[in-house]
Amino acid sequence: MTARRTPFQKAKQAIIDQKLLPQEYISLLPRRWKRVGQVGIFELHPQLLEWKEKIGEIYLTYLPELRTTAHKVGITSNTTRQPSYEILAGERNTVTLHKELGCKFWIDALKLTYSNGNHAERQRMVRMSTDDEQIIDMFACVGNLSLPIAVHHASTQIIGIEINPYAFKFLEKNIQENGLTNQYQAILGDNRKKTPQNWANRVIMGYFTIDKPQLTAALASLQQQDGGTIHAHGLEGSNQASEMQGKLETVIEESFPQFKVKSMQTRIIKSVAPGVNHFVKDFELKTS
Ligand SMILES: C[S@@+](CC[C@H](N)C(=O)[O-])C[C@H]1O[C@@H](n2cnc3c(N)ncnc32)[C@H](O)[C@@H]1O
Numbered sequence: 001m002t003a004r005r006t007p008f009q010k011a012k013q014a015i016i017d018q019k020l021l022p023q024e025y026i027s028l029l030p031r032r033w034k035r036v037g038q039v040g041i042f043e044l045h046p047q048l049l050e051w052k053e054k055i056g057e058i059y060l061t062y063l064p065e066l067r068t069t070a071h072k073v074g075i076t077s078n079t080t081r082q083p084s085y086e087i088l089a090g091e092r093n094t095v096t097l098h099k100e101l102g103c104k105f106w107i108d109a110l111k112l113t114y115s116n117g118n119h120a121e122r123q124r125m126v127r128m129s130t131d132d133e134q135i136i137d138m139f140a141c142v143g144n145l146s147l148p149i150a151v152h153h154a155s156t157q158i159i160g161i162e163i164n165p166y167a168f169k170f171l172e173k174n175i176q177e178n179g180l181t182n183q184y185q186a187i188l189g190d191n192r193k194k195t196p197q198n199w200a201n202r203v204i205m206g207y208f209t210i211d212k213p214q215l216t217a218a219l220a221s222l223q224q225q226d227g228g229t230i231h232a233h234g235l236e237g238s239n240q241a242s243e244m245q246g247k248l249e250t251v252i253e254e255s256f257p258q259f260k261v262k263s264m265q266t267r268i269i270k271s272v273a274p275g276v277n278h279f280v281k282d283f284e285l286k287t288s
Pocket of ligand 1: 144145
C-alpha cells in the first residue's frame with residue numbers, strides 16, 4: 001500500500017509533472033516550509049530563484065490553507081527583529097490570523113517574527129506557570145510567548161513590553177481578541193525604562209542579545225522580598241561557556257546582593273546554524 005501524499009508532496013510532484021524545472025534542480029526544492037496563519041514561508045535554494053514565482057504559484061495552488069507564499073531573502077536584523085521575506089505569489093496583504101495552543105495571534109507574517117521552532121517553548125511556558133502568577137514578558141512582540149500563559153491560566157496577571165509600535169498594535173489587538181483585557185497589560189517602549197519594579201514572580205526575556213541594563217531591569221522587576229524565575233534566551237555555540245550566567249551573577253553582585261541563584265537549567269530550543277543553538281536559561285532566584 002502506498003502512503004498518501006501530503007499537499008506539500010503533491011506540489012513537488014506537480015512541479016515535476018509540469019516540467020517546471022530542469023530535472024537536476026528537483027532535489028533543490030525545499031524539504032520544509034513554515035506556516036504563519038495563511039502565509040507560507042519557504043527557503044528557496046539560490047539556483048531556483050529563476051523560477052521563484054512559478055514555484056510560489058504551485059505551492060499556493062496545492063496548499064489550500066494559504067493566501068500568500070513568500071521566501072526568505074535575508075537575515076532577521078535590527079532591534080525590532082524584522083525578518084527579510086519577499087512575496088512569491090498571492091495576496092500582498094500579509095496580515096493574518098495564526099492559531100496555536102488555543103490562542104489567536106493576529107500578526108503581519110512578513111514584517112514581524114513568529115518562530116514555529118519556538119512552539120515547544122510556548123507550551124513549556126504554559127506548563128511551568130501556575131495560577132495566580134505575576135509575569136512580565138520584556139520582549140513581548142505580538143504576545144508570542146506570553147499570550148498562551150494568560151489564556152491557560154485565567155488568574156495569572158501579565159505585563160508585556162514591546163518597543164516596536166507596529167508589533168505593539170498587534171499585541172493590543174490580540175489581548176482583545178483572546179478576551180484578556182482584565183489579565184494582560186501591554187506597555188509600549190524600551191524595557192530598560194518601562195519595566196515595572198518589584199512586581200513579578202516570573203520574567204520572560206525572549207531575545208538573543210540581552211544587555212546588562214535589561215538584566216538589571218529584570219532583576220528589579222522581581223518581587224524583591226521573595227525573588228522568582230527569569231527565563232533568559234540567547235544564542236551560543238554548543239561548546240561555549242555560559243556568558244549569560246556570568247553577566248547575571250555580576251549584576252546580582254553589583255546591585256541585588258539579596259538574591260542568590262538557587263538553580264539554573266539550560267534548555268536548547270532549536271539549532272539556528274551549524275554549532276549554534278537558541279537556548280533558554282531558567283534562573284531561579286531566592287532571597288535566603
Ligand atoms: C525576536 S522577537 C521575540 C518575540 C518573542 N519573545 C519570542 O521569543 O517569540 C523580540 C521582540 O522584542 C522587541 N524588543 C527588542 N528590544 C526591545 C526593548 N529594548 N524593549 C522592548 N521590546 C524590545 C522587538 O521589537 C521584538 O518584537
